[in-house]
Amino acid sequence: MSVLDANAAVTGDACVCDADLNAAPLASPIDTLDPRTRLLAAAAFALVVVGVNAPAALVLALGLAAGLGAAARLSLTGTLRKLAALDGFMVMALITLPFTVPGEAWLSVAGLPASWQGVERAAVILLKGNAVVLAILALVGTMEPVVLGRAMARLGAPEKLVHLYAFTIRYLDVLQREYARLRTAMKARAFSLRADRHTWRSVGWLFGMLMVRSIERAERIMAAMRCRGFDGRLWSLQDDGGFRRTDGVFALASTAGLALLVVVGSL
Amino acid sequence: MTAPLFRLQGICFAYEPGRPVLRDAGFRLDAGERVALVGPNGAGKTTLFHIMVGLLHPSAGVVEAFGTVRRAEKDFREVRARAGILFQDSDDQLFCPTVLEDVAFGPLNLGKSPAEAAGIAKATLESLGLGGFGSRITHKLSGGQKRLVALATVLAMQPDVLLLDEPTNALDAETEERLTGILAALPQAMVIIAHDERFLARLSTRSVRLDGGYLTEATARLS
Numbered sequence: 093m094s095v096l097d098a099n100a101a102v103t104g105d106a107c108v109c110d111a112d113l114n115a116a117p118l119a120s121p122i123d124t125l126d127p128r129t130r131l132l133a134a135a136a137f138a139l140v141v142v143g144v145n146a147p148a149a150l151v152l153a154l155g156l157a158a159g160l161g162a163a164a165r166l167s168l169t170g171t172l173r174k175l176a177a178l179d180g181f182m183v184m185a186l187i188t189l190p191f192t193v194p195g196e197a198w199l200s201v202a203g204l205p206a207s208w209q210g211v212e213r214a215a216v217i218l219l220k221g222n223a224v225v226l227a228i229l230a231l232v233g234t235m236e237p238v239v240l241g242r243a244m245a246r247l248g249a250p251e252k253l254v255h256l257y258a259f260t261i262r263y264l265d266v267l268q269r270e271y272a273r274l275r276t277a278m279k280a281r282a283f284s285l286r287a288d289r290h291t292w293r294s295v296g297w298l299f300g301m302l303m304v305r306s307i308e309r310a311e312r313i314m315a316a317m318r319c320r321g322f323d324g325r326l327w328s329l330q331d332d333g334g335f336r337r338t339d340g341v342f343a344l345a346s347t348a349g350l351a352l353l354v355v356v357g358s359l
Numbered sequence: 360m361t362a363p364l365f366r367l368q369g370i371c372f373a374y375e376p377g378r379p380v381l382r383d384a385g386f387r388l389d390a391g392e393r394v395a396l397v398g399p400n401g402a403g404k405t406t407l408f409h410i411m412v413g414l415l416h417p418s419a420g421v422v423e424a425f426g427t428v429r430r431a432e433k434d435f436r437e438v439r440a441r442a443g444i445l446f447q448d449s450d451d452q453l454f455c456p457t458v459l460e461d462v463a464f465g466p467l468n469l470g471k472s473p474a475e476a477a478g479i480a481k482a483t484l485e486s487l488g489l490g491g492f493g494s495r496i497t498h499k500l501s502g503g504q505k506r507l508v509a510l511a512t513v514l515a516m517q518p519d520v521l522l523l524d525e526p527t528n529a530l531d532a533e534t535e536e537r538l539t540g541i542l543a544a545l546p547q548a549m550v551i552i553a554h555d556e557r558f559l560a561r562l563s564t565r566s567v568r569l570d571g572g573y574l575t576e577a578t579a580r581l582s
């Protein structure tokens with residue numbers, strides 16, 4: 093064992109058998125599914141929910157999504173917080189709907205009539221948004237970004253797109269640190285934001301420098317990858333396996349659930 | 360006499376016209392050698408490495424590697440598989456999310472199966488005393504840890520030649536000592552760029568000096 097890092101003894105040794113990076117100790121039922129199944133199911137769910145307009149069907153959809161969330165063992169508070177952020181944003185946009193959709197008057201604010209139809213329209217949109225986001229959080233949000241990239245690739249997404257995604261994940265943090273480093277370098281020499289020429293010019297240099305450094309780093313990374321035999325294809329260390337029985341069962345259940353949604357929606 | 364692993368003749372190179380970095384540089388590496396490449400900052404040592412593996416192309420001169428003259432990008436593919444280069448900045452080298460995946464990246468590119476590649480990666484990490492690091496996140500390692508993992512990514516390709524650009528930078532004294540032992544025990548020919556003369560004196564069989572664009576044999580002992 094190395095003396096390099098005291099943590100390694102604690103955190104590292106337990107996972108020496110890490111060829112199977114998927115095998116988290118607390119794998120939820122959703123985690124046992126093939127990532128492609130999860131992606132496809134999330135896409136199908138989103139498509140159906142967007143197409144359905146009956147409030148009853150959408151309440152059912154929200155229920156199904158909540159069921160998925162439970163199966164994925166999403167943390168309740170974390171999920172509610174994310175949904176609340178989304179709703180806060182949507183409410184701002186939807187608040188005008190009751191006043192703009194014509195129909196049966198519900199109440200009037202400062203002489204402007206609000207309609208029941210408008211309220212219903214807003215509720216439908218809110219329900220759709222929450223159901224879709226909750227399902228995506230459960231099915232896709234619980235996936236490692238790397239796994240998601242690979243699943244996209246295996247579903248036939250363009251290789252360039254997948255690489256772009258993978259490298260964004262990896263280097264977002266490097267960029268952020270590069271930015272932080274430049275900012276620190278500026279602060280260390282008593283720079284503060286003011287409304288003068290010097291500030292604008294310095295901020296301009298900051299972003300210009302960030303851009304130049306990013307491009308140069310990208311070139312150096314590409315060079316290093318070529319030195320290790322990279323020829324445009326990313327191989328996976330994990331045996332991605334294939335669809336299994338559970339995937340079939342899940343696919344059947346999802347199809348049934350979505351069919352139910354469509355039926356309830358057209359009643 | 361067998362063909363040298365590398366033979367560079369009359370290499371000229373400039374990033375910007377009028378500011379040559381290399382002028383008429385010649386270099387030869389034979390099997391079993393451990394050559395120290397020294398010279399002041401900005402002399403062009405890193406540049407020379409990049410020319411050797413075809414990341415940069417000289418404006419004049421011949422690069423011969425493993426007995427064949429190499430010119431085009433595709434000639435250098437094989438060179439890069441057989442000559443492993445450790446980059447000066449580890450952050451350029453490590454790009455996979457986890458250490459194990461990064462070390463396995465090269466072997467996978469060389470056509471190994473995922474199981475084989477994982478095996479090689481683990482063994483390599485083990486040999487560098489990084490046994491427990493496989494699942495660590497690469498960009499969250501310390502500078503010295505990144506250095507050793509970057510070395511592991513190179514060694515995992517089992518190259519015939521090692522080009523090490525300042526392998527000991529960011530290492531503490533104890534780790535540097537261990538690395539010296541590991542490198543001394545490796546059978547591969549290697550070229551080592553370093554500014555630490557004591558380190559080079561212990562490891563190298565001969566040393567060459569790059570200064571003012573020229574490469575000269577430094578026959579005198581380093582220290």
Ligand SMILES: Nc1ncnc2c1ncn2[C@@H]1O[C@H](COP(=O)(O)OP(=O)(O)OP(=O)(O)O)[C@@H](O)[C@H]1O
Pocket residue numbers: 374375380398399400401402403404405406407447
């Ligand atoms: N991408 C580049 N564009 C333009 N000039 C460059 C570039 N990279 C390096 N140079 C210049 O080429 C010269 C040689 O650089 P090189 O990195 O090879 O030096 P080095 O010997 O490795 O130095 P050090 O010991 O500091 O690592 C330097 O003068 C440097 O300014």
Ligand SMILES: [Mg+2]
Pocket residue numbers: 404405406447524
């Ligand atoms: Mg250098």
